[in-house]
Structure formats: structure tokens, C-alpha cells
Amino acid sequence: MTQRQGKPMAEPQVDGWEGILAPNERILWQGRPRGGLGFGPGALIALPFGLAFSGFALFWMVLASGAGGLFWMFGLIHFTAGLAVALGPILFPAWRRRHTWYTLTDRRAFIATDMPLRGRRLDSYDLRATTRLSLVPGPPATIHFATRSQRGRNGTRAVPVGFERIEDGDRVYRLMRDLRASSAESPPAHSTQTEQPTP
Known part of the structure; x- marks a missing residue:
């Protein structure tokens, strides 16, 4: 991705997205998590x-x-x-955030990673009326919109998934909330994972 962190896109950049975006799917926002250490x-x-x-x-x-x-x-x-x-x-x-990129379209949220040794990965999450949105105010802000299962020493637990530590979280949250409202008649949300080059 060449888009600067958290900046609005006057003209969506689609280079590298061929075969990934659905017909007429539009990119609304692209950004990256803020660097630095965080204490959760x-x-x-x-x-x-x-x-x-x-x-x-x-x-x-x-x-x-x-x-x-x-x-x-x-x-x-x-x-x-x-x-x-x-x-x-x-x-x-x-370290993981340094190798992560975020993209929001008018249908889905994408999280792309390019981790040394692990390679490139692109996860997509449909934004539907049933999608639960959670905003952790910032700056930087974090928006959770899905969960994934993670195994630990005490069994399996649900881990939140989303756009972490982004600069313009309030604006992105409003975009996602509007998309969720406009998809009130759509099927339930699901996520997909594909191996694709990082945009």
C-alpha cells in the first residue's frame, strides 16, 4: 500500500487488488496502525x-x-x-503492527500482513447488519468488528479482531456504522482468509 497512514483517499488506489475486490466494490479508506509500543x-x-x-x-x-x-x-x-x-x-x-495494512471498502474490511518467515496474508471480513462494532477511543483508536479463536494453556478463547491503533478512528467508525446500517437486509457476517500479495 502506498497510501499514507489514516489519510482519506480522494481517488481509491486499486493497484494490486485485481481479482480480490468484487465487481463495483469501492475502497473507502486505507491506513496503517500507529507504531510504537502499547501496553494492553x-x-x-x-x-x-x-x-x-x-x-x-x-x-x-x-x-x-x-x-x-x-x-x-x-x-x-x-x-x-x-x-x-x-x-x-x-x-x-x-512488531506485527509494523507489517500490517488496513483497507475498508463499501462491503468489507481487509487486514493485510506481510510477516517475515510467515509470508503475506489477506483476511477479509464482511460488514453486515449483524456485525458488532466496538470503538476504543483514541487517538490512536481501535475498532473491533470480528473475533477469532485462539488456543491457550487454559483452552480456546475469543480474541477481538479489527483495525488497531489508527489515527482517524472516529471517521472510520462512522463509515463502518453507516455500512452496517445500509446492509440491514444482507446475510449474516462471515470472514474469509486468502493468500494474496499485500496491496
Whole structure:
């Protein structure tokens, strides 16, 4: 995508969208999430736990090193794991946002990613009358319009999906709300996932 972050499009850019957009489907907005680190509820919970785990491992390594030899190096595994628990929920979402693009048409919302090692992916979500919209005010604002299932240690949970940390969230939210209202007679919402080049 060449469109600057969160700017309205006077003339929709359709290069790279051939075969993706339906006939007469129009692009209304394109943008990208704001960069930088964000601290969500999960990060605030994981941070103290991970730091405490790493701190204990570091303390153990100092004690073990006093006995001589390389036995203290076994603590590096736990020290690294603690740092991953503490910093992963902060650093990974920021890294993911750097490789994410958003597009809103008059029918669907698209989330495109181009992740190293994982490759390119384009997810689309139909905007229907039954679509639940949720706005987290900003700036930057976040708009949730779908959920996906994510497996964790305690089973499967629903994770919200949407346009995260965008600059003009209020305007995009109004666009999506109007689209939902105009689709009152359409079938229920569903999402599709396709492997396509990033626009």
C-alpha cells in the first residue's frame, strides 16, 4: 500500500487488488496502525510475572557461579523464558503492527500482513447488519468488528479482531456504522482468509 497512514483517499488506489475486490466494490479508506509500543491488559499482567521469574533465575545464576564451573549457565534458559513472558506481549504486537495494512471498502474490511518467515496474508471480513462494532477511543483508536479463536494453556478463547491503533478512528467508525446500517437486509457476517500479495 502506498497510501499514507489514516489519510482519506480522494481517488481509491486499486493497484494490486485485481481479482480480490468484487465487481463495483469501492475502497473507502486505507491506513496503517500507529507504531510504537502499547501496553494492553495482558502485557500489564505478564510484565511483573516475567520480570520476577527472570530475577529469580538471575539470582540463582549468581549463586551457582560461586561454586565454579559452568553449571550456572543452566539458569540462562529460565532467565530468557522470563524475559520472553515479560516483554513478548509488548514487543510482538508492535512488531506485527509494523507489517500490517488496513483497507475498508463499501462491503468489507481487509487486514493485510506481510510477516517475515510467515509470508503475506489477506483476511477479509464482511460488514453486515449483524456485525458488532466496538470503538476504543483514541487517538490512536481501535475498532473491533470480528473475533477469532485462539488456543491457550487454559483452552480456546475469543480474541477481538479489527483495525488497531489508527489515527482517524472516529471517521472510520462512522463509515463502518453507516455500512452496517445500509446492509440491514444482507446475510449474516462471515470472514474469509486468502493468500494474496499485500496491496
